[in-house]
Amino acid sequence: MKLWARAVYGLMLLTMATLPFDPLLNKRRIVYLLTPVCIALGLTALYICTLPDKPRRRDGSGS
Amino acid sequence: MIFWTVTILGVYLVLILAIGIYSGRDAGKDTESFFVANRHLNWLQESMAVFTTIAPAGALLGTIGLFYRDGGNMLGYIIGYSFLMPLTYWYVGSRLRRLGRVRGYQTQAVFIRDFYQSSYLRWGMAIVGICAAIPYFMVNPVALGYLLHRYAGFPYPAGVLLFVVLSTVYTLKGGLRAVANTDIFHGILLLLFLLGSIIALVIHGGGVVHVLDTPKATVATSGPGLGIFLSWMFYMGFGACVQPDRCFRMFAVRDESNMRRGVIMSGAMVSFAAFSYFAIGLAVRSFIPDIKETDGTLAAGLQAAAVWLVPWFVMNAWGGGMSNFTSGMLSVANIFIKDLFEPWYVRRRDIPAGPKRDRVIILAARLFIVVMALSTVGVCFYPPPFIWTLINITHGSLLQFFPVFVLGFMWRGVTRLGAQVGWTCGVLCMMLWSFVYKPPLGPLAGIDALIVNAAVLIVVSLLVPEKQTLKDQREEMRRAAVSNVDAIPGRTIASPVTAD
Numbered sequence: 001m002k003l004w005a006r007a008v009y010g011l012m013l014l015t016m017a018t019l020p021f022d023p024l025l026n027k028r029r030i031v032y033l034l035t036p037v038c039i040a041l042g043l044t045a046l047y048i049c050t051l052p053d054k055p056r057r058r059d060g061s062g063s
Numbered sequence: 064m065i066f067w068t069v070t071i072l073g074v075y076l077v078l079i080l081a082i083g084i085y086s087g088r089d090a091g092k093d094t095e096s097f098f099v100a101n102r103h104l105n106w107l108q109e110s111m112a113v114f115t116t117i118a119p120a121g122a123l124l125g126t127i128g129l130f131y132r133d134g135g136n137m138l139g140y141i142i143g144y145s146f147l148m149p150l151t152y153w154y155v156g157s158r159l160r161r162l163g164r165v166r167g168y169q170t171q172a173v174f175i176r177d178f179y180q181s182s183y184l185r186w187g188m189a190i191v192g193i194c195a196a197i198p199y200f201m202v203n204p205v206a207l208g209y210l211l212h213r214y215a216g217f218p219y220p221a222g223v224l225l226f227v228v229l230s231t232v233y234t235l236k237g238g239l240r241a242v243a244n245t246d247i248f249h250g251i252l253l254l255l256f257l258l259g260s261i262i263a264l265v266i267h268g269g270g271v272v273h274v275l276d277t278p279k280a281t282v283a284t285s286g287p288g289l290g291i292f293l294s295w296m297f298y299m300g301f302g303a304c305v306q307p308d309r310c311f312r313m314f315a316v317r318d319e320s321n322m323r324r325g326v327i328m329s330g331a332m333v334s335f336a337a338f339s340y341f342a343i344g345l346a347v348r349s350f351i352p353d354i355k356e357t358d359g360t361l362a363a364g365l366q367a368a369a370v371w372l373v374p375w376f377v378m379n380a381w382g383g384g385m386s387n388f389t390s391g392m393l394s395v396a397n398i399f400i401k402d403l404f405e406p407w408y409v410r411r412r413d414i415p416a417g418p419k420r421d422r423v424i425i426l427a428a429r430l431f432i433v434v435m436a437l438s439t440v441g442v443c444f445y446p447p448p449f450i451w452t453l454i455n456i457t458h459g460s461l462l463q464f465f466p467v468f469v470l471g472f473m474w475r476g477v478t479r480l481g482a483q484v485g486w487t488c489g490v491l492c493m494m495l496w497s498f499v500y501k502p503p504l505g506p507l508a509g510i511d512a513l514i515v516n517a518a519v520l521i522v523v524s525l526l527v528p529e530k531q532t533l534k535d536q537r538e539e540m541r542r543a544a545v546s547n548v549d550a551i552p553g554r555t556i557a558s559p560v561t562a563d
Binding site: 040043 | 150
């Protein structure tokens with residue numbers, strides 16, 4: 001779950017950071033409307049990323 | 064409008080003073096209660112404090128002007144605050160909070176000294192921290208004095224004095240707890256104001272589609288525009304976790320859960336604020352395309368589109384300014400007392416810890432705050448011409464601590480010499496690119512210097528070996544920084560858990 005959330009967060013960051021290199025961006029200004037959606041998804045993923053791991057049993061079988 | 068401006072601001076200031084004084088009833092016992100609120104801040108206090116410090120009066124004036132001027136190229140600012148700032152703040156902040164609880168740290172400088180066993184880095188952090196914060200918070204009353212004079216006809220000196228006296232009174236009385244509780248009030252009003260401004264200005268600008276239908280809404284794919292995009296992204300994303308006025312709250316958060324919620328909430332609120340600057344900048348440009356003094360962008364837009372919001376603008380600018388000013392004063396006093404005065408005083412007088420020492424330390428802290436308030440008044444009446452250059456340089460110098468913190472926690476190969484040489488190279492490069500040459504990659508010399516700094520730190524750490532004892536000490540602190548310190552009473556190092 002955490003790995004999945006980290007991947008989403010990284011993807012959101014990468015998407016936003018590469019905005020100027022997107023050839024479609026300058027033609028489709030509506031993309032800016034997606035910015036808040038990206039931010040919301042990114043923050044949700046960050047929240048999940050920062051959750052602590054559940055304590056594991058000594059036999060390694062998980063909780 | 065003058066009547067409403069004075070009335071709204073007057074009521075607001077009375078409420079702020081009441082909240083500040085009431086919140087800080089028991090804050091003057093010792094430095095733990097005064098500077099870090101007994102390490103008991105909750106997520107709302109933490110997130111609102113970070114949000115209002117990051118979105119001060121300067122943001123409503125200067126930053127919105129930058130979005131108006133540079134349009135989509137400033138999206139780097141939004142990305143920096145939305146994605147990088149929460150991540151770096153969490154990564155560094157959660158570790159410093161745990162170490163602070165275990166070892167009693169209240170400032171970053173002492174942590175740096177222990178982590179790298181380096182007095183050089185410790186003094187660098189303390190001196191740059193003080194030099195960075197003082198001019199930054201001192202410019203707040205200048206802007207707000209002019210603002211009150213312009214929109215309420217209030218004499219400039221009286222406005223400055225009102226601002227400085229009120230802010231200083233509740234800071235002296237309540238320390239961090241008073242500042243944090245007033246920040247909640249500031250923050251809620253600021254969020255409502257930004258929401259109202261976006262709606263009013265975008266509607267006046269012809270709607271969302273019309274406001275976005277401008278070349279200014281695009282990001283440059285090359286040249287200076289791309290430099291602006293990338294520089295702001297990293298400047299905002301990496302800066303918050305090393306600036307003293309923002310990050311001394313890391314030490315004050317109650318527990319892990321509140322830290323996590325605080326980081327996420329501050330990220331969400333700062334994202335909203337940054338996005339609203341973008342929307343406001345583009346909206347104002349759609350109906351007033353030729354503003355020369357861009358600091359007045361929001362005021363000009365509101366006067367054209369929703370004049371009833373102008374008094375709320377003045378009030379929120381004051382609120383943001385007071386938040387930034389009080390947290391700046393408190394963080395500088397914290398550095399001065401914990402890094403300079405207290406070690407000197409204890410060494411000189413050899414007084415054991417106890418109520419007598421606490422009384423003297425708190426008295427010194429309050430006197431220092433009063434001296435800073437008086438100095439601020441002097442700066443407001445005789446502003447030095449180089450103050451903005453000073454602010455840029457000191458902020459850039461603080462940014463050079465970013466690799467020292469992040470690589471220090473992240474990479475076992477980091478060495479003391481690497482951190483010292485990297486930071487020094489970063490500061491020197493920033494001076495060079497500020498005064499002699501133009502920065503090669505973008506408008507902000509601090510970012511270019513940061514790249515050199517990180518590269519030098521890594522290369523020196525790899526090439527020059529270090530004593531194993533130093534490495535072991537650092538590794539022990541890394542383990543303590545990911546320990547579950549909240550579950551165990553007292554200041555003992557707990558067993559490591561995977562916290563993030």
